[in-house]
Amino acid sequence: xxxxxxxxxxxxxxxxxxxxxxxxxxxxxxxxxxxxxxxxxxxxxxxxxxxxxxxxxxxxxxxxxxxxxxxxxxxxxxxxxxxxxxxxxxxxxxxxxxxxxxxxxxxxxxxxxxxxxxxxxxxxxxxxxxxxxxxxxxxxxxxxxxxxxxxxxxxxxxxxxxxxxxxxxxxxxxxxxxxxxxxxxxxxxxxxxxxxxxxxxxxxxxxxxxxxxxxxxxxxxxxxxxxxxxxxxxxxxxxxxxxxxxxxxxxxxxxxxxxxxxxxxxxxxxxxxxxxxxxxxxxxxxxxxxxxxxxxxxxxxxxxxxxxxxxxxxxxxxxxxxxxxxxxxxxxxxxxxxxxxxxxxxxxxxxxxxxxxxxxxxxxxxxxxxxxxxxxxxxxxxxxxxxxxxxxxxxxxxxxxxxxxxxxxxxxxxxxxxxxxxxxxxxxxxxxxx
Amino acid sequence: xxxxxxxxxxxxxxxxxxxxxxxxxxxxxxxxxxxxxxxxxxxxxxxxxxxxxxxxxxxxxxxxxxxxxxxxxxxxxxxxxxxxxxxxxxxxxxxxxxxxxxxxxxxxxxxxxxxxxxxxxxxxxxxxxxxxxxxxxxxxxxxxxxxxxxxxxxxxxxxxxxxxxxxxxxxxxxxxxxxxxxxxxxxxxxxxxxxxxxxxxxxxxxxxxxxxxxxxxxxxxxxxxxxxxxxxxxxxxxxxxxxxxxxxxxxxxxxxxxxxxxxxxxxxxxxxxxxxxxxxxxxxxxxxxxxxxxxxxxxxxxxxxxxxxxxxxxxxxxxxxxxxxxxxxxxxxxxxxxxxxxxxxxxxxxxxxxxxxxxxxxxxxxxxxxxxxxxxxxxxxxxxxxxxxxxxxxxxxxxxxxxxxx
Numbered sequence: 141x142x143x144x145x146x147x148x149x150x151x152x153x154x155x156x157x158x159x160x161x162x163x164x165x166x167x168x169x170x171x172x173x174x175x176x177x178x179x180x181x182x183x184x185x186x187x188x189x190x191x192x193x194x195x196x197x198x199x200x201x202x203x204x205x206x207x208x209x210x211x212x213x214x215x216x217x218x219x220x221x222x223x224x225x226x227x228x229x230x231x232x233x234x235x236x237x238x239x240x241x242x243x244x245x246x247x248x249x250x251x252x253x254x255x256x257x258x259x260x261x262x263x264x265x266x267x268x269x270x271x272x273x274x275x276x277x278x279x280x281x282x283x284x285x286x287x288x289x290x291x292x293x294x295x296x297x298x299x300x301x302x303x304x305x306x307x308x309x310x311x312x313x314x315x316x317x318x319x320x321x322x323x324x325x326x327x328x329x330x331x332x333x334x335x336x337x338x339x340x341x342x343x344x345x346x347x348x349x350x351x352x353x354x355x356x357x358x359x360x361x362x363x364x365x366x367x368x369x370x371x372x373x374x375x376x377x378x379x380x381x382x383x384x385x386x387x388x389x390x391x392x393x394x395x396x397x398x399x400x401x402x403x404x405x406x407x408x409x410x411x412x413x414x415x416x417x418x419x420x421x422x423x424x425x426x427x428x429x430x431x432x433x434x435x436x437x438x439x440x441x442x443x444x445x446x447x448x449x450x451x452x453x454x455x456x457x458x459x460x461x462x463x464x465x466x467x468x469x470x471x472x473x474x475x476x477x478x479x480x481x482x483x484x485x486x487x488x489x490x491x492x493x494x495x496x497x498x499x500x501x502x503x504x505x506x507x508x509x510x511x512x513x514x515x516x517x518x519x520x521x522x523x524x525x526x527x528x529x530x531x532x533x534x535x536x537x538x539x540x541x542x543x544x545x546x547x548x549x550x551x552x553x554x555x556x557x558x559x560x561x562x563x564x565x566x567x568x569x570x571x572x573x574x
Numbered sequence: 575x576x577x578x579x580x581x582x583x584x585x586x587x588x589x590x591x592x593x594x595x596x597x598x599x600x601x602x603x604x605x606x607x608x609x610x611x612x613x614x615x616x617x618x619x620x621x622x623x624x625x626x627x628x629x630x631x632x633x634x635x636x637x638x639x640x641x642x643x644x645x646x647x648x649x650x651x652x653x654x655x656x657x658x659x660x661x662x663x664x665x666x667x668x669x670x671x672x673x674x675x676x677x678x679x680x681x682x683x684x685x686x687x688x689x690x691x692x693x694x695x696x697x698x699x700x701x702x703x704x705x706x707x708x709x710x711x712x713x714x715x716x717x718x719x720x721x722x723x724x725x726x727x728x729x730x731x732x733x734x735x736x737x738x739x740x741x742x743x744x745x746x747x748x749x750x751x752x753x754x755x756x757x758x759x760x761x762x763x764x765x766x767x768x769x770x771x772x773x774x775x776x777x778x779x780x781x782x783x784x785x786x787x788x789x790x791x792x793x794x795x796x797x798x799x800x801x802x803x804x805x806x807x808x809x810x811x812x813x814x815x816x817x818x819x820x821x822x823x824x825x826x827x828x829x830x831x832x833x834x835x836x837x838x839x840x841x842x843x844x845x846x847x848x849x850x851x852x853x854x855x856x857x858x859x860x861x862x863x864x865x866x867x868x869x870x871x872x873x874x875x876x877x878x879x880x881x882x883x884x885x886x887x888x889x890x891x892x893x894x895x896x897x898x899x900x901x902x903x904x905x906x907x908x909x910x911x912x913x914x915x916x917x918x919x920x921x922x923x924x925x926x927x928x929x930x931x932x933x934x935x936x937x938x939x940x941x942x943x944x945x946x947x948x949x950x951x952x953x954x955x956x957x958x959x960x961x962x963x964x965x966x967x968x969x970x971x972x973x974x975x976x977x978x979x980x
Contacts, residue, residue: 244636246636255835256835374688463597470877470879525854
């Protein structure tokens with residue numbers, strides 16, 4: 141019976157090509173717009189470290205003066221002073237902990253007459269790699285004693301290794317960064333979490349390629365490398381020595397494996413703040429310990445425009461669906477006589493209903509296919525946009541499947557009303573009219 | 575035109591009528607908000623900026639040795655002056671819309687500290703000798719810095735220069751001293767203070783504010799002797815010379831500073847890059863509006879065609895009993911006018927609601943009221959345009975149809 145309906149549906153769709161084309165085109169446009177914006181939204185609001193995000197937390201304290209503070213409303217600062225970061229780091233209250241900020245690294249290739257260039261760098265401490273499960277191609281991270289002795293060591297990304305050493309094992313070689321020699325101790329496999337969660341508020345991009353070099357914080361600072369984002373809260377005498385300046389410029393991540401550990405760490409942070417207030421260093425008591433996904437939400441990492449676009453696309457799809465309802469209805473009412481004849485010959489209301497739903501489903505399927513084409517076109521357009529996430533916009537398997545789910549659901553919803561109108565049509569008047 | 579029969583007929587075709595009304599309402603709501611967003615973005619992109627944008631190019635030099643700045647900067651400037659077509663050269667710490675922002679908070683009382691509640695945040699531009707002229711700053715009151723002020727101003731390791739003079743923009747001057755002259759007034763951030771010696775036309779900050787245009791002009795300018803923070807080499811030339819001069823200047827600075835990284839661009843590039851996301855969003859909104867209106871129009875065409883086909887006999891009868899072609903035409907047009915009318919009334923309410931929602935959840939202003947009637951008129955026109963084809967076909971139905979197939 142289903143194949144018979146299929147045949148009937150195709151025949152009916154072919155009978156009125158313009159109307160069919162209009163329906164499929166409208167549905168395809170609506171679905172294409174939705175899938176394009178949803179792909180981008182999913183890309184931007186995804187979990188950067190799915191296997192570990194639940195155990196990663198971002199401690200926050202607030203060294204700012206009381207001025208401008210509203211109890212219960214003012215959120216703790218997004219970054220830390222060097223003193224606080226080091227105090228928390230050396231307290232070792234978590235399974236893993238690392239302090240970090242971004243920097244611009246001037247890299248001078250060894251080859252003759254090659255020009256120096258700038259790459260994104262991260263200044264951090266040894267636990268960074270273990271905590272974030274950063275994969276290595278060659279070598280590994282540096283040790284805590286390297287941190288302490290300010291060893292001139294560096295971990296480089298795969299793409300930088302390809303560019304400078306043709307992809308060969310470069311561990312042990314020397315890299316000249318900001319006019320100082322650093323020894324390469326590790327080369328990463330491709331690693332570019334989206335968004336670049338660990339450096340929100342530390343300067344630099346939120347999305348895009350990963351960082352090129354990773355340096356021990358103290359070693360890099362000894363080589364005069366600047367911090368990506370500095371925010372000062374008191375009179376500054378010497379900006380060069382950020383370590384002692386009243387400025388916040390570091391972020392810290394900790395790994396806490398269970399809820400007991402989280403509760404303990406929260407208590408530890410609150411206690412730390414109280415202690416600092418007693419010492420006269422702090423004035424505000426608030427602390428924060430959001431987990432990774434919560435931190436991304438707090439920071440509103442997904443651009444407003446992207447969410448607006450998704451909303452707009454759904455509005456558009458709704459218009460397209462209403463449009464399809466109207467056109468399907470027009471088509472089916474025009475076929476009242478045919479329905480009358482079928483009913484008179486014994487077709488039940490249910491079979492008529494099924495027949496029209498099949499027809500709507502076919503329109504949906506065709507709309508979905510066309511929507512897929514439009515989505516690919518849309519994503520192609522987005523890849524040519526200047527946005528920092530542009531190069532990442534690709535249709536994945538789940539979005540591919542979702543396209544058809546959306547298409548079929550949309551068309552069946554659109555077909556519901558016309559099919560119902562068709563099946564409740566009384567056969568007698570239709571027959572009489574002809 | 576009698577509209578009672580139209581209502582009677584619409585009541586018989588309730589569902590298609592409701593569908594058209596709904597579609598138009600949605601289209602109207604989306605259109606209002608989308609056009610409002612487009613307008614806002616175009617306004618932001620075209621933010622006025624009182625420097626000589628068309629003749630300005632820049633080479634950003636990074637990674638130089640800070641200890642050699644005092645000798646390097648004059649040498650670099652001299653080298654850039656030798657490029658043919660360069661009218662003037664200057665050096666600054668940053669440029670409008672470059673996103674390289676150095677902000678600070680000042681107060682108006684002599685004991686103000688940057689952490690006080692009543693301070694205001696401004697962007698700092700450090701200027702080397704000649705930068706005022708190369709930028710094309712437009713002096714409205716007072717004077718530019720003199721040679722001594724440039725020579726005596728140092729930064730050292732501090733965040734603020736040792737000078738005691740500042741230039742402010744007109745907007746900022748008006749904001750800080752609404753009812754007195756800005757010249758001679760001072761801004762304070764313990765232990766620093768700066769006295770206003772000149773007021774310049776509004777220059778945008780390195781990072782424009784999305785909240786208010788006035789905040790976008792909170793720019794201040796300070797003199798500075800050659801210092802490593804002055805990495806923006808500005809070149810003024812005739813607009814058509816810029817591409818060549820940028821290339822030549824980038825190459826020249828790269829050659830004489832082999833350990834540094836030189837990157838050249840015109841100011842148009844900087845502005846373009848700054849607003850790139852915004853303009854692509856505006857284009858995407860335009861695209862969605864156009865496609866949405868097209869889909870709506872085709873929907874109207876489709877449904878009206880169906881109505882016309884269904885009523886061929888009635889139309890024939892009306893024609894046979896004396897209705898002119900014009901009567902038939904105006905019947906369908908009035909019908910569409912009524913449907914669109916109901917649609918836009920619903921749509922305007924919906925548009926208003928969406929705007930309120932967006933204001934709560936996004937960075938969005940209240941939509942000015944005239945967007946509502948404007949998009950209502952646009953949809954009315956669209957409806958009339960869409961209905962014209964089917965209505966003309968209806969008007970062409972000959973009266974003889976009435977006599978057939980009875």
